Amino acid sequence: MSGFSSQWLALREPLDLDARDKKVEEAFFDQLPGRRSRILDLGSGTGSTVAALSERLPEAVDWLLTDYDPVLLDAASHRWKNLSGSDVAVRRIDLSADLEQLPFQEIDAVTTSAFLDLVSEKFLVRLINQIVKARKPFLASLTYDGRAQFSPAHLSDDDLLTALNTHQKTEKGFGTALGPDAAGRAVELFEQQGYRVVQGLSDWQVQPSSRDFLTEFLSGWVRVGQEVGLDPRALESWWQERAAQIREGQLHVVIGHIDFAAFPQ
Numbered sequence: 001m002s003g004f005s006s007q008w009l010a011l012r013e014p015l016d017l018d019a020r021d022k023k024v025e026e027a028f029f030d031q032l033p034g035r036r037s038r039i040l041d042l043g044s045g046t047g048s049t050v051a052a053l054s055e056r057l058p059e060a061v062d063w064l065l066t067d068y069d070p071v072l073l074d075a076a077s078h079r080w081k082n083l084s085g086s087d088v089a090v091r092r093i094d095l096s097a098d099l100e101q102l103p104f105q106e107i108d109a110v111t112t113s114a115f116l117d118l119v120s121e122k123f124l125v126r127l128i129n130q131i132v133k134a135r136k137p138f139l140a141s142l143t144y145d146g147r148a149q150f151s152p153a154h155l156s157d158d159d160l161l162t163a164l165n166t167h168q169k170t171e172k173g174f175g176t177a178l179g180p181d182a183a184g185r186a187v188e189l190f191e192q193q194g195y196r197v198v199q200g201l202s203d204w205q206v207q208p209s210s211r212d213f214l215t216e217f218l219s220g221w222v223r224v225g226q227e228v229g230l231d232p233r234a235l236e237s238w239w240q241e242r243a244a245q246i247r248e249g250q251l252h253v254v255i256g257h258i259d260f261a262a263f264p265q
């Protein structure tokens with residue numbers, strides 16, 4: 001339903017787990033109460049945030065995972081039903097319509113990953129208002145920031161990246177998406193509200209051995225290039241070269257992301 005299949009989320013999860021900025025996460029852990037706590041995860045998919053944090057959290061956590069995709073939530077329920085010492089509940093919700101129905105006052109902290117770049121300025125303001133009003137700490141992991149570096153480089157890389165970043169700023173269900181500007185804008189808004197922010201880079205380091213990921217990821221770039229009207233011959237030539245490099249285990253890619261934690265002072 002959402003366009004994010006559980007297969008795609010599973011392909012990206014190992015890269016996400018390696019990339020996350022551990023110092024940012026520890027700053028977030030320091031804000032949790034020194035007892036069993038309740039964390040609300042937004043746009044949770046199959047629960048990548050649970051996978052990333054559960055073993056390092058200082059105390060047991062009861063999770064409330066939220067998403068509008070029932071298939072992903074079913075997968076999450078199944079995946080986490082035996083998580084030792086913690087309870088994982090799921091709630092189906094369209095965050096764009098019903099964000100304010102979530103129990104911000106009753107939880108101890110809010111998390112999200114690979115989600116903020118989908119939202120609009122208007123939604124971001126709504127979200128930050130809810131978090132600040134309830135005076136909760138917030139951890140936002142893996143927000144795409146617009147950078148990509150290929151090795152070896154290709155003459156058309158910049159055109160494709162420009163196309164991708166233009167596409168990132170189109171409607172993703174929340175109004176015009178902030179795309180690569182989302183993390184920076186969120187940090188500004190939290191700081192304006194008197195929150196302290198700790199941030200760091202969480203770039204994907206995609207190794208040549210990640211062939212399935214690279215094939216899926218870069219075919220997405222080609223689709224975006226087609227949608228925004230890049231020259232079909234240039235696009236085909238770029239893809240043929242990249243596909244050969246993937247097969248031969250010669251392509252390395254770095255994709256820029258930002259992690260940040262924000263908390264009341």
Ligand SMILES: C[S@@+](CC[C@H](N)C(=O)[O-])C[C@H]1O[C@@H](n2cnc3c(N)ncnc32)[C@H](O)[C@@H]1O
Nearest residue numbers: 002043044045048067068069094095096113114
């Ligand atoms: C890139 S995926 C990230 C999933 C997960 N947080 C992770 O890191 O693997 C974005 C998620 O946001 C969810 N999503 C998108 N729009 C939504 C909306 N309006 N309401 C609730 N969830 C939404 C999608 O279903 C998807 O699971």
